[in-house]
Amino acid sequence: MARWQPGARERLVLAAVDLFAEHGYDATTVTQIAERAGVTKSTFFRHFPDKRELLVAGQDTLSRLLTEGITEAPEGATPLAAVAAGLERASNAMGPMNRELGPRLKAAIAASTELQERDALKSVGLSKAMTEALQARGVPPPVAHLAAELGLLAFKQGYTAWTSVEDNSDLATHTQAALEDLKAATESLT
Missing domain, CATH: 1.10.357.10 (Tetracycline Repressor, domain 2)
Structure with a gap:
């Protein structure tokens, strides 16, 4: 994963929005969002407490x-x-x-x-x-x-x-x- 690539927060938001539209909010996991954004799960949690906060x-x-x-x-x-x-x-x-x-x-x-x-x-x-x-x-x-x-x-x-x-x-x-x-x-x- 591109661990230190800038723009992690923005990539997480874009990844989440795309996944929510593709698979539905309930079916989308934090792990999927992090993977799509090219970051670790812990990076996700540094930016957001949970997936609801992405919106x-x-x-x-x-x-x-x-x-x-x-x-x-x-x-x-x-x-x-x-x-x-x-x-x-x-x-x-x-x-x-x-x-x-x-x-x-x-x-x-x-x-x-x-x-x-x-x-x-x-x-x-x-x-x-x-x-x-x-x-x-x-x-x-x-x-x-x-x-x-x-x-x-x-x-x-x-x-x-x-x-x-x-x-x-x-x-x-x-x-x-x-x-x-x-x-x-x-x-x-x-």
Whole structure:
């Protein structure tokens, strides 16, 4: 095995997502994931406590980037403008590996109830982080929660669009467009 080859964490995530899609979450073992990634089982456990945690790999980083963008938005920015700043910060940190992972991750989640539940919890966590960042800016709780949910939906829609096209566009372009579409949609509700 290529024991000291860099990128073990990323290879583990890609291997797991592929195996979950091919064989199902329940039928996939940690040993299979480690072998597919070209690492030892102990290397797997240095990066993840168990295979469930592979799905939320990067959630802490994503939450941090979203909240940093919201926190650092200009003073006086509207709640959605602050969310847009968070989306831009997080989107700009996403690279080719994130783009490649999208369709594979979607297939793996679709094939497993447990992964669907884990993905839903991830969404709740991201929304909560954005809501708290908005409230720290003085945004009232109902408005903060609504803006955060729109931001989460924009991120999901933008990510899906980004991973569905084969061009040189960046994720930020797609998340900002999705947020603008959602903003327009909310104006038609009144």
